[in-house]
Amino acid sequence: MPSYTAPTKDMQFVMHDLLKISDQDIPGYADLDPEFTGAILDAVGQLATEVIHPLNVVGDTQGCKLENGVVRTPDGFKEAFDQLRDGGWTSLDAAEEYGGQGLPYMSYTMVGEILSSANMAFNMYYGLTHGAASAIMAHGTDAQKAKWLPKMNSCEWTGTMNLTEPHCGTDLGLMRTKAVPQEDGSFRITGQKIFISAGDHDMAENVIHLVLAKIPGGPEGIKGVSLFIVPKYKVDDDGNVGAANGVSVGKIEEKMGIHGNSTCVMNYDEAEGFLLGQEHKGMRAMFTMMNEARLGVGLQGYAQAEIAYQNALAYAVDRLQGRDVTGTKNPDGPADPLIVHPDIRRNLMDQKSFVEGARAFVFWGANLIDRAHRNEDAEADGLISLMTPVIKGFLTDKGFEYATAAQQVYGGHGYIEEWGMSQFARDARIAMIYEGANGVQALDLVGRKLAQDGGKHVMAFFEMVKTFCRENGEDEDLKGFVEPLKAASKDLQAAGMYFMQEGVKNPNAALSGSYDFMHMMGHVCLGLMWARMAKVAYAKLEEPGADRDFLEAKVATGRYYMARQLPATSMHLARIQTGPDTIMGLEATAF
Structure with a gap:
C-alpha cells in the first residue's frame, strides 16, 4: 500500500527562505513565522499520515453509495471528517466574525496541499465548502453571511457549486434551470445539475448548494444567469435546520477516479433558494x-x-x-x-x-x-x-x-x-x-487575460523576469539559471508578438496556439521559481550550519529543470508559429 509523508521541509523553504512571508507587510503575515507554520504543518501532516491517507484506498475501492435518497460515504470518512472539523482545520483563513481563525490564505494553501496529497477525494468535501463560503463572503448580504457562514466555516454544513447541466457544460448561457421569484423575496428553483462534487453525503448536518439559474424574463444567454443559495434542508432565521427542501440526488456518477467523493446528479423541484448578489449577475x-x-x-x-x-x-x-x-x-x-x-x-x-x-x-x-x-x-x-x-x-x-x-x-x-x-x-x-x-483555461489566458487592463499584467510579468536576469546575469553560480530563463522568456514574448500580429487578421492564429502558449508560460513561471530558489539556496550555503544536503539537492534539481524541461518553450513556439492552417485545414466532414 502506498505511503505519504508531508514534505514540510520543502514547504518551509518556499515560505520562509524564498517568499520570506513573515517579513512581508501583509496583515497577518507577521504571525506566520517558521515556528508557527512548522507547528501547523507538523500537526496536519500527522493527521494526514495517520488518519486521512489510510482512507485513500478505502475511498477508492468502496466509493459512495446512494441509499434511500442519502449518500453514504466510505468507511472511516465520517470519523476522519469529524477530526478535521474538530481540529479547526476547516476554518483557518475564515473571518473571525464568522467563526474562523482569521489567518491568511497562505495557511489554507499549505494545509490544502497536504490534505490533497493524502486523500484528494476526501479533501474535496472541505475544499468545495471553502469556495462556497468565499462566494457568500464576497457577495452575500450581512444577514446571509451571519446565517450561513459560521456553520460552513466549521463544516457543520458543507457547500457545493452547481453549474453544469446535461445539455450544457462550458456554455452556461444555454442552461434551463429556472428561479421563480416569490412574494417573500425567496425564489423557487427548478432544474437538474450534473457533475456536482460532494453533492450529498452523511458527514454534515446540511449541504448548502450554490446554484446558477435563470429568472424568467431576464436577458438571454449568460447575461440572464443569477446565483442562488439553496440548502438541502431549510434553515430558519435562528440557524436551526428544519424540513427537507426540494433538493434530491438523482444518482451518483460512476467515475474513473476520486471514488471517495460523491459526484451527484442534483434535482431541484421548486426548492427554496435565496439570491446571492445581484439579479442576472450570477457569473460574477x-x-x-x-x-x-x-x-x-x-x-x-x-x-x-x-x-x-x-x-x-x-x-x-x-x-x-x-x-x-x-x-x-x-x-x-x-x-x-x-x-x-x-x-x-x-x-x-x-x-x-x-x-x-x-x-x-x-x-x-x-x-x-x-x-x-x-x-x-x-x-x-x-x-x-x-x-x-x-x-x-x-x-x-x-x-x-x-x-x-x-x-x-x-x-x-x-x-x-x-x-x-x-x-x-x-x-x-x-x-x-x-x-x-484545460483547453478553456488556455483560451481564457490568450483570449482574455493577456489583454486584460491593456496588457499591463503580462508586461509586468515579463519585466519581473527581465529584472531577475539583469540583476543576476553576472553571477557565475546562476548562469545555468539566468541564460535558460532569458531564452525561454524571449520565446514567450515572441509567441505573444505573433498573436498580436496574426491574431488581428485571423483570430484562429491565436486560438490555435493557445494551449502551447499556456504550457510555455507555465514553463517560464517554473523557470523563474527555480532561478529564485537557486539564488536563495546558494546564499544559504554560505551560512554557518547550513543544511548542505538539502540545499545542494535544491540547486541540482533546479539545474535539471532549466536544462531538461525549460527548453520545451522553443518547441511550443515553433508549433504556434506554424499558424492555424494545419489545425483548421481539414474540413469537419473529413474527420
Missing part, C-alpha cells in the same frame, strides 16, 4: 468560487504528483533490477537498485523538479492572493488573475503526466491495483477537466 459571484477552485485544482495536480513521486522514489531505492553499467553498486545483492539506472533517474528528476517548482509557483500565487485581498493591491490582483489559468491548466496537465510517470517506475506492478499507483493517475485525471477544462 460564481467566479469568486470558480477562480479559487481553479487555484485549488492546480494544487491538486502537483499534490497528486507529489505523493506518486514519493512512492516511486521509495520503490526505485528498494527494487533490485539489473546492474549499473558503470560498475556494480550493490555487490552483496543479486542486482542493483533501480535508482542507479539513468532512465529511472531521468524519470524521477522530471517528477521532482516539477513538483518542487510547482509548489513554489502555487505558494507564490497564494501570496499574491493575500496581497490582493489584505492590502487591496490591484497589481497583485491583476497578476494572480493572469496566472490562474496557467496554475490550473499547466499544473494539472503536468501533474497527471508525472503521476503516470511515477507509475512507470514500477513497471508491471504499477499497473496492478495492489500497489496503489494507478489511483494517483486516475484521481489526477479529473483535475485536467473540472473547474473549466
Whole structure:
C-alpha cells in the first residue's frame, strides 16, 4: 500500500527562505513565522499520515453509495471528517466574525496541499465548502453571511457549486434551470445539475448548494444567469435546520477516479433558494468560487504528483533490477537498485523538479492572493488573475503526466491495483477537466487575460523576469539559471508578438496556439521559481550550519529543470508559429 509523508521541509523553504512571508507587510503575515507554520504543518501532516491517507484506498475501492435518497460515504470518512472539523482545520483563513481563525490564505494553501496529497477525494468535501463560503463572503448580504457562514466555516454544513447541466457544460448561457421569484423575496428553483462534487453525503448536518439559474424574463444567454443559495434542508432565521427542501440526488456518477467523493446528479423541484448578489449577475459571484477552485485544482495536480513521486522514489531505492553499467553498486545483492539506472533517474528528476517548482509557483500565487485581498493591491490582483489559468491548466496537465510517470517506475506492478499507483493517475485525471477544462483555461489566458487592463499584467510579468536576469546575469553560480530563463522568456514574448500580429487578421492564429502558449508560460513561471530558489539556496550555503544536503539537492534539481524541461518553450513556439492552417485545414466532414 502506498505511503505519504508531508514534505514540510520543502514547504518551509518556499515560505520562509524564498517568499520570506513573515517579513512581508501583509496583515497577518507577521504571525506566520517558521515556528508557527512548522507547528501547523507538523500537526496536519500527522493527521494526514495517520488518519486521512489510510482512507485513500478505502475511498477508492468502496466509493459512495446512494441509499434511500442519502449518500453514504466510505468507511472511516465520517470519523476522519469529524477530526478535521474538530481540529479547526476547516476554518483557518475564515473571518473571525464568522467563526474562523482569521489567518491568511497562505495557511489554507499549505494545509490544502497536504490534505490533497493524502486523500484528494476526501479533501474535496472541505475544499468545495471553502469556495462556497468565499462566494457568500464576497457577495452575500450581512444577514446571509451571519446565517450561513459560521456553520460552513466549521463544516457543520458543507457547500457545493452547481453549474453544469446535461445539455450544457462550458456554455452556461444555454442552461434551463429556472428561479421563480416569490412574494417573500425567496425564489423557487427548478432544474437538474450534473457533475456536482460532494453533492450529498452523511458527514454534515446540511449541504448548502450554490446554484446558477435563470429568472424568467431576464436577458438571454449568460447575461440572464443569477446565483442562488439553496440548502438541502431549510434553515430558519435562528440557524436551526428544519424540513427537507426540494433538493434530491438523482444518482451518483460512476467515475474513473476520486471514488471517495460523491459526484451527484442534483434535482431541484421548486426548492427554496435565496439570491446571492445581484439579479442576472450570477457569473460574477460564481467566479469568486470558480477562480479559487481553479487555484485549488492546480494544487491538486502537483499534490497528486507529489505523493506518486514519493512512492516511486521509495520503490526505485528498494527494487533490485539489473546492474549499473558503470560498475556494480550493490555487490552483496543479486542486482542493483533501480535508482542507479539513468532512465529511472531521468524519470524521477522530471517528477521532482516539477513538483518542487510547482509548489513554489502555487505558494507564490497564494501570496499574491493575500496581497490582493489584505492590502487591496490591484497589481497583485491583476497578476494572480493572469496566472490562474496557467496554475490550473499547466499544473494539472503536468501533474497527471508525472503521476503516470511515477507509475512507470514500477513497471508491471504499477499497473496492478495492489500497489496503489494507478489511483494517483486516475484521481489526477479529473483535475485536467473540472473547474473549466484545460483547453478553456488556455483560451481564457490568450483570449482574455493577456489583454486584460491593456496588457499591463503580462508586461509586468515579463519585466519581473527581465529584472531577475539583469540583476543576476553576472553571477557565475546562476548562469545555468539566468541564460535558460532569458531564452525561454524571449520565446514567450515572441509567441505573444505573433498573436498580436496574426491574431488581428485571423483570430484562429491565436486560438490555435493557445494551449502551447499556456504550457510555455507555465514553463517560464517554473523557470523563474527555480532561478529564485537557486539564488536563495546558494546564499544559504554560505551560512554557518547550513543544511548542505538539502540545499545542494535544491540547486541540482533546479539545474535539471532549466536544462531538461525549460527548453520545451522553443518547441511550443515553433508549433504556434506554424499558424492555424494545419489545425483548421481539414474540413469537419473529413474527420
